[in-house]
Structures are given as structure tokens and as C-alpha cells.
Amino acid sequence: MSYKTIVAILQSEADLPRVLDFALPFAARNQAHLIGLHAESLPIAMATPMGGPAVDFSTELSAEAERRNGELKAVFERKCAAEDVRYEWRGYENVSGDSAISGIESARTADIAIAQQNDPDAEARMAADVEALIFETGRPVLLVPYTYQGRREPFKKPLVAWNGSKEAARAAFDALPLLREAGTAEVLTVDARDTMSQDAGVAGAAIVEALAKHGIDVTLRAEQSDGLSQGDVISNRLADSGCDLLVMGAFGRSRVSEFVFGGVTRSMLQTMTVPTLMSR
Template sequence: MTCKTILAILQSEADTPRLLDFALPLTARHQGHLIGLHAEALPIAVATPLGGAMVDLTEEMRAEAEDRHARLRALFMERTQAEGIAAEWRGYDNVSGDSAISGIESARTADLVIAQQNDPDADARMTADVEALVFESGRPVLLVPYTFKGRSAPFKRVILAWNGSKEAARAAFDALPFMQEAGSVEVLMVDPQDFPHQDTGLAGSAIATALARHGIDVTTRTEISGDLSHGEVIINRLADTGADLLVMGAYGRSRVSEFIFGGTTRTLLQSMTAPTLMAR
């Protein structure tokens, strides 16, 4: 299995080189086609206290947006051509100026979406609604930590956060290309529960067996959270193992309740320590 159509969400000039350092080698490994996508906010005419529109300011904002489009497109095409990657550019102008939201439609016809985790210290204009991309696109989203440095390489050790949900199942099989190139995969369960057809002692064994049939070296591990959240347990396990990819379903009672009460998905989005593939 390979990822032939890959969509890269490029929200800002500052983050684009980092994201391309990750996306280009991955695309090359899969002999894929890379789509670069960026959106700019449409300038909105505002009125002066005297009631006249500030036309000069609006035109200045429009010119700046066009310049950013041009610079990002030039950088993207230069990098892809230099590395021999088949590529195309998609630029959008809309009210939000959010490249992640603008990329949802394009994401639905891609094998994989790559986006950057938002830097909590960045200006709001430099961030994208990656949660909407994960929850609404219907495609696997590979999130790159904003602290990522260097070029991506084949993953060596993968952790699959498994709870038996449909979201976790989708993430697991969407991540097969990366699990197959990895040296090992650990199926991690946190506080597994007994079910009529399976007790906690066998939790994760079925998905581990299914992955092993793809030639993957799989182990299982169970953790008890105690006073920690599930997200914190997963982050600790990533640190303990040195895993370079986390695979998990983006799940929760609802996006609204996760916003209010927190949740594993939100914890990982905010405290990402390794590239993370999420699927919904």
C-alpha cells in the first residue's frame, strides 16, 4: 500500500519550509503526487467614522494577500521541482483565510493529508483549524509537531492507541503503509474494559493479529491510567519507547463536549511530541 495523492496544508510562510521538509521525503518514498494548498482571507471593506470606506487599506490588504500567495506558490514549486516530486498548487481566497478549512474538500480526494500542529504562541492568523480538518474531511490527517526539525525518514517505531472504536480501526488501517515500513508496532491500550466477547487479558489481540498478517512486527501493551488522563499516558509511553509515530482515532463524546471537558484527542493536538496520524 502506498499514498499516491498527498495534500499538504500550508497555512503560513513561517511554517511552510518545516512542513515541506516533512512532506517531500514522504511523498518521494511513496512515489506520490503532492498538492500544496494555501488560503488567504478576503479583505473586508471597513468604514471610517465619517462613513467612507477605507479603500486604500482594503487594496493594501489585497495586495499583501496576493504577494503571500505568490511567495508560497513559488517556494512550493521550487522545492517540489528540485526534488523531482509531481506536484500541483491550489490557492484560495475566502472569508476565513483558514487553509485547513479550505482544504476539507480537496482532502476528501486524497490518500493522506499532512498539516502542522498549531504553535500555541503563534499569531491567530498563522494558525489553522486542524480539528475541523480531522473531524470533517473523512481522510487520515498526519500532523507534524510545530517543533519538528530536519527531514522526515521512514518511521521506525509506531504506537497504535487502541480502544476498539471505529475511529481507532479506521486510523489503524489508514496507517498500514507507515506500519509496514516501521520496524515495530505497539498496540497500546489504556484502561481496557471487559466485553461479553473479550476480557481485558485479550484486549488488542485481534487487531494485533490482523496487523501481523500484513507482515508487521506487533506487540501489545496495557497501561492503567491511575491519576493521569489517557492522553498523558500515551504521551508518557511515546517518551518511554522513543516512538516516532503515533496512530490514533480522533474520538470523543462530541466536539462540543471535548471542548468543555477536554479529551484524549484535544490533549494530543495540544501536546504533540511525535508525528501523529489521526482518523475519524
């Protein structure tokens, strides 16, 4: 198994270099087809004080969107050609100008999507709805921290957050190409409990065994939260262990609103310090 189709969500000129620093070497190593995807907002006709449409203003916005899309496309194509990566550009328009929303359909037929974590201090047009990408595509999403610097070589030490759920299982197996590439991984359990089918003392042993059968050197670590949030426990372990990739399931608390996240998921989306692969 390897990733053969990769979708890079490129929201703006700010995140394009960071996302491509991950996506291009990643695509080259996997001999994958890389899709660069960007959306611009649709120009909305506005009425003048006299009641007529502001045609000039709308035309100006449309021209600006076309210019920005063309510039991003040119950078993407130039970088792909330099890396000798097979590529494709998809440009869209939608009401919000959200590239993640426009990328949902493309990501559903890809092996993985790569996007940047949102910078909370960036202007609105720089933010993409990465939550929708995670929850609506059924595909793994690799998020790059907005603070991350440097070109991404293969991960060396992934951390797999494990709680025995279907979301955690999906993430662990979705990440197999990355785990095999690293050759090693740590499985982390937090506050494991005794259940009808498993003692807390052996929680995580089965997934360790399953991943080891893929040629991965896997270790198991159990932690107790001791008053901390589980998100803080995971973050502390990342810092202490030197792990450079987090693999975890994404959880929602409400079936009515799939964008209401569980505490750990939202915490990691907001505070991630290493690239994070999430699956739903």
C-alpha cells in the same frame, strides 16, 4: 496500498518548511502527487469616518495577500522540483484566511493530509483549524509538532493507541502504509476492560494479528492509568519506548458540536511530542 495523493496544508511562511520537510520525502517514497494548499483572507471593505469605503486600505490588503500567496507558491514549487515530486498548487481566499478550512474539500479526495500542530503562542493568522480537517474530511491527517526539527525519513517505531473503537480501527488501517514502511509497531491499550465479547487480558490481540498479516512485526503492551489521564499514559509510553509516530482515533463528545473533543484527543492535539496520525 500506498498514499498516491497527499495534501499539504500550508497556513503560513512559518509552517511551510516544517510541513514540506515531511511531505516531500514522503511523496517521493510513495511516488505520490503532492498538492500544496494555502488560503488568504478576503479583503473586507471598511468605511471611513466620512462614510466612504476605504478603497486604498482594501487594495493594500489584497496586494499583500497576493504577494504572500505568490511567495509561498514559489517556495513550494521550487522544493517540489528539486525533489522531482509531481505537484500542484491550490490557492484560495476565505473570510478567515484558514488554509485547513479551504483544504477540507481537497483532502476528501486525497489519501492523506499533512498539517502542522498549531503553536499556541503564534499570532492568529498563523493558526489553522486542524480540528475541522480531522473531523470534516473523513481522511487521515498527519500532524507535525510545531516544535519538530529535522527532515523526516521513514518512521522507525510507530505506536498504535488501541481501544477497540471504530475510530481506532480507522486510524490503524489508514496508517498501514506507514506501519509497513517501518516494518514494526507497538499496539498500546490503556485500562482495557472485560466486555461481553472480550476479556481485558486479550484486548488488542485481534488488531495485533490483523496488522501482522501485513508483514508488520507487532507487539502488544497493556497499561493501567493508575490515576493519570489516558493522554498522559500515552505520552509517557512514547517517551519511554522511543516511538516516533503516534496513530490514534479522534473522538468527539458531542454530536451537536463535532469540535468538542474527547479528553485524550484534545490532550494529544495540544501536547504532542511526535508526529501524530489521527482518523475520525
